[in-house]
Amino acid sequence: xxxxxxxxxxxxxxxxxxxxxxxxxxxxxxxxxxxxxxxxxxxxxxxxxxxxxxxxxxxxxxxxxxxxxxxxxxxxxxxxxxxxxxxxxxxxxxxxxxxxxxxxxxxxxxxxxxxxxxxxxxxxxxxxxxxxxxxxxxxxxxxxxxxxxxxxxxxxxxxxxxxxxxxxxxxxxxxxxxxxxxxxxxxxxxxxxxxxxxxxxxxxxxxxxxxxxxxxxxxxxxxxxxxxxxxxxxxxxxxxxxxxxxxxxxxxxxxxxxxxxxxxxxxxxxxxxxxxxxxxxxxxxxxxxxxxxxxxxxxxx
Amino acid sequence: xxxxxxxxxxxxxxxxxxxxxxxxxxxxxxxxxxxxxxxxxxxxxxxxxxxxxxxxxxxxxxxxxxxxxxxxxxxxxxxxxxxxxxxxxxxxxxxxxxxxxxxxxxxxxxxxxxxxxxxxxxxxxxxxxxxxxxxxxxxxxxxxxxxxxxxxxxxxxxxxxxxxxxxxxxxxxxxxxxxxxxxxxxxxxxxxxxxxxxxxxxxxxxxxxxxxxxxxxxxxxxxxxxxxxx
Ligand SMILES: Nc1ncnc2c1ncn2[C@@H]1O[C@H](COP(=O)(O)OP(=O)(O)O)[C@@H](O)[C@H]1O
Ligand SMILES: [Mg+2]
Numbered sequence: 001x002x003x004x005x006x007x008x009x010x011x012x013x014x015x016x017x018x019x020x021x022x023x024x025x026x027x028x029x030x031x032x033x034x035x036x037x038x039x040x041x042x043x044x045x046x047x048x049x050x051x052x053x054x055x056x057x058x059x060x061x062x063x064x065x066x067x068x069x070x071x072x073x074x075x076x077x078x079x080x081x082x083x084x085x086x087x088x089x090x091x092x093x094x095x096x097x098x099x100x101x102x103x104x105x106x107x108x109x110x111x112x113x114x115x116x117x118x119x120x121x122x123x124x125x126x127x128x129x130x131x132x133x134x135x136x137x138x139x140x141x142x143x144x145x146x147x148x149x150x151x152x153x154x155x156x157x158x159x160x161x162x163x164x165x166x167x168x169x170x171x172x173x174x175x176x177x178x179x180x181x182x183x184x185x186x187x188x189x190x191x192x193x194x195x196x197x198x199x200x201x202x203x204x205x206x207x208x209x210x211x212x213x214x215x216x217x218x219x220x221x222x223x224x225x226x227x228x229x230x231x232x233x234x235x236x237x238x239x240x241x242x243x244x245x246x247x248x249x250x251x252x253x254x255x256x257x258x259x260x261x262x263x264x265x266x267x268x269x270x271x272x273x274x275x276x277x278x279x280x281x282x283x284x285x286x287x288x289x290x291x292x293x294x295x296x297x298x299x300x301x
Numbered sequence: 302x303x304x305x306x307x308x309x310x311x312x313x314x315x316x317x318x319x320x321x322x323x324x325x326x327x328x329x330x331x332x333x334x335x336x337x338x339x340x341x342x343x344x345x346x347x348x349x350x351x352x353x354x355x356x357x358x359x360x361x362x363x364x365x366x367x368x369x370x371x372x373x374x375x376x377x378x379x380x381x382x383x384x385x386x387x388x389x390x391x392x393x394x395x396x397x398x399x400x401x402x403x404x405x406x407x408x409x410x411x412x413x414x415x416x417x418x419x420x421x422x423x424x425x426x427x428x429x430x431x432x433x434x435x436x437x438x439x440x441x442x443x444x445x446x447x448x449x450x451x452x453x454x455x456x457x458x459x460x461x462x463x464x465x466x467x468x469x470x471x472x473x474x475x476x477x478x479x480x481x482x483x484x485x486x487x488x489x490x491x492x493x494x495x496x497x498x499x500x501x502x503x504x505x506x507x508x509x510x511x512x513x514x515x516x517x518x519x520x521x522x523x524x525x526x527x528x529x530x531x
Contacts, residue, residue: 005407012395211391214351215452216381217408219374 009225010232013201020197021233027193028237028287029244031186032279036245038179039278043271045172051265052165056139059159060084060132060149064103067129067156076130080154087152088132091145097135103128129156187286194230194290201226202298209299223295227288234287238280245272245279302460302491303327303350308359309515310345318357319345321515327493329459332486334502335495336526337512343495346512347462350493351385352376363460381409384453384490388465390445392437398424398448399433405452423451427481443474447481454485461485463494467501475501502526 014021062081063072076084088098101109106128136142139162146158202209212222249272258266305325311318320342327333335343348354349361352368360367363379371379392401402420411419424430427447437445446466453461463482467475479501486492496502502509502525509524510517 207391208393211393211404212408213377214380214385214391215405215408215456216377216379218377221408221410 006225006228010228013205013225013229014232016204017197017201017229020200021229024190024193024197024230024233025236025240027186027190028234028283029240031183031190032238032241032283033244034179034183034186035282036241036275036279038176038183039275040245040248040267040272041172041176041179043267043275045169045176047265047267047271048172049165049169053139053162056136056161056165058134058136058142058145058161060088060134061129061156061159062131063154063156064126064129069156071151071153071155073153076154080152084132084149084152084154087149088134088145091148094137094141094144095134096137099133099135101131101133103130106130187282191286191290194234194287195294197233198226198230198291198294199298201229202295219299222299223292226295226299227291230287230291231284234283235280238283241279241283242276245275302329302331302364303493304360304362305346305349306360306362308349308356308361310342310349310354311357318515320349320356320512323359323515323517325510325517325520327491329491330486330489332483332492332505332507333494334505334507334509334524335493335512336497336502336509337518338497341512342515343512344464345515347464347493347495350460350462351383352379381456382458383460383462384456384458386446386449386453386461386463386466388468390437390442390449390469392445392448392452394437396436397433398429398435398437398440401437401448402451402455405455409456411456419455420451423455426454426484427451441474442470443477446470446474446478450478450481450485454490458490460491460493463492465496465498466494467496467498472500476504479505499526 062076062084063069063074065075067075085098085100088095103126107123107125110123110128134145136145139160142160142162146160149155150158209222249267249269253266257264303326305323308320308323309318310320323346335346337343345354349356350363350368352371355369361369363382366379368379393404396404399420402423403416406416406419421430421433424433427450429444429447429451432440432444437448440448446469450466453463461482466482467478470478475498482492482494483505506523506525509519509521509526511519511521
């Protein structure tokens with residue numbers, strides 16, 4: 001009897017209070033969707049970081065005939081090039097792979113990257129400098145090799161790709177913090193809404209609760225129907241939020257973005273699905289705490 | 302069974318105690334009328350017994366237990382030992398007669414089979430076995446109060462508290478409710494009933510405890526209300 005009695009109380013309460021319940025569900029859904037989005041962005045950034053940092057290289061550009069750097073006196077000579085290479089080799093294991101790219105190879109790669117672009121006509125085969133492309137054990141070790149190479153004769157400049165990416169990731173991180181802040185604000189609104197809904201429900205049913213108290217119902221069993229109502233609304237809200245995230249992953253990421261932007265590592269299904277239980281947990285815990293606190297105040301024991 | 306020992310009750314923000322130095326003993330099986338004009342403290346006395354309120358001073362004990370000191374979490378179990386009837390019936394408007402009575406059992410976790418067996422018995426006792434599917438709005442006042450009585454009695458409490466149970470009923474209907482209370486009393490249930498219905502009190506010839514401005518001014522076996530000139 002206990003569960004069917006409770007189920008009847010809960011569904012009756014929800015129906016009687018339909019508009020409030022709907023508002024509650026929508027509010028929970030919106031705040032949890034934002035919360036889920038923030039979590040998803042974090043996974044996306046982590047994934048991109050992992051992907052790009054794995055491929056990050058340091059380019060050591062060598063002097064060309066017209067280089068202006070103080071370490072350059074015309075194009076790099078064979079002995080300078082050999083000395084630079086020897087220095088790089090001595091920096092192992094910080095330096096993991098060394099790959100030499102000549103002017104012609106650089107031009108070939110450039111042509112491939114900008115296929116069909118008008119920029120090609122402005123760049124001659126000799127315009128691109130030769131370079132050592134170096135892979136580090138950890139991209140953070142850039143400074144170590146930069147300090148030992150930057151004053152060597154024949155080195156024009158040293159470029160850290162990580163710096164470029166870092167800016168990009170900072171922007172993503174800012175967006176993610178913003179989404180999280182909005183999610184927290186929305187969650188706060190949700191808490192207020194839960195409190196208000198429960199307060200109204202407790203007032204509307206003060207007759208029932210006074211009768212329950214008179215016949216000796218325990219505090220827990222008087223409060224449980226109200227708490228379960230809030231929890232039911234939260235579960236519906238969390239389900240909607242999960243559905244939106246899953247729909248976003250399928251319709252936006254998988255069907256539209258991923259085919260176009262193949263170089264970007266997109267969040268996986270596993271990373272999306274791992275968020276779902278969190279949405280339910282946050283929704284349910286919020287509902288239980290907010291309604292519990294309210295009932296403690298408005299239903300005297 | 303019930304003992305009030307120098308009990309006073311003063312509500313917050315009032316300058317006069319609602320109950321003033323009450324001493325009262327009620328034995329198991331007694332039928333006691335609490336009489337007195339409006340505001341004399343009858344409801345307050347009953348609320349102290351339900352542990353809805355706690356005395357400002359003195360002790361209220363039931364079966365030797367000081368209920369003012371009862372821990373909050375033990376109050377529900379304590380209330381299950383008593384039945385309570387109100388002047389305004391307090392039925393759930395959207396539940397049938399059967400469900401209203403069953404509510405008293407559901408709330409304390411009785412099984413469905415117990416409910417199916419016990420509720421018809423009690424409805425028969427109060428003479429409503431034909432009307433178990435009706436809603437409270439489809440019943441007369443007297444019938445509604447019978448449902449409330451059935452709910453109060455369904456768990457067979459040892460003590461039944463009734464606060465002006467006939468206050469909203471006409472005299473002939475009231476007589477029916479009183480007969481029912483008398484029957485319940487004869488099963489051994491102690492009854493405390495607050496009322497200012499002179500006719501009923503005089504007819505029943507039970508113990509009368511009269512309150513005036515929070516003090517007991519009369520405690521008489523087999524009394525008649527009229528004696529002090531009300
Ligand atoms: N909850 C309350 N708060 C403040 N004063 C109250 C409260 N309940 C009753 N009183 C006061 O206590 C006195 C006794 O009231 P009550 O016990 O209801 O008397 P009766 O039931 O005999 O009419 C009255 O003066 C009343 O105004
Ligand atoms: Mg009263």
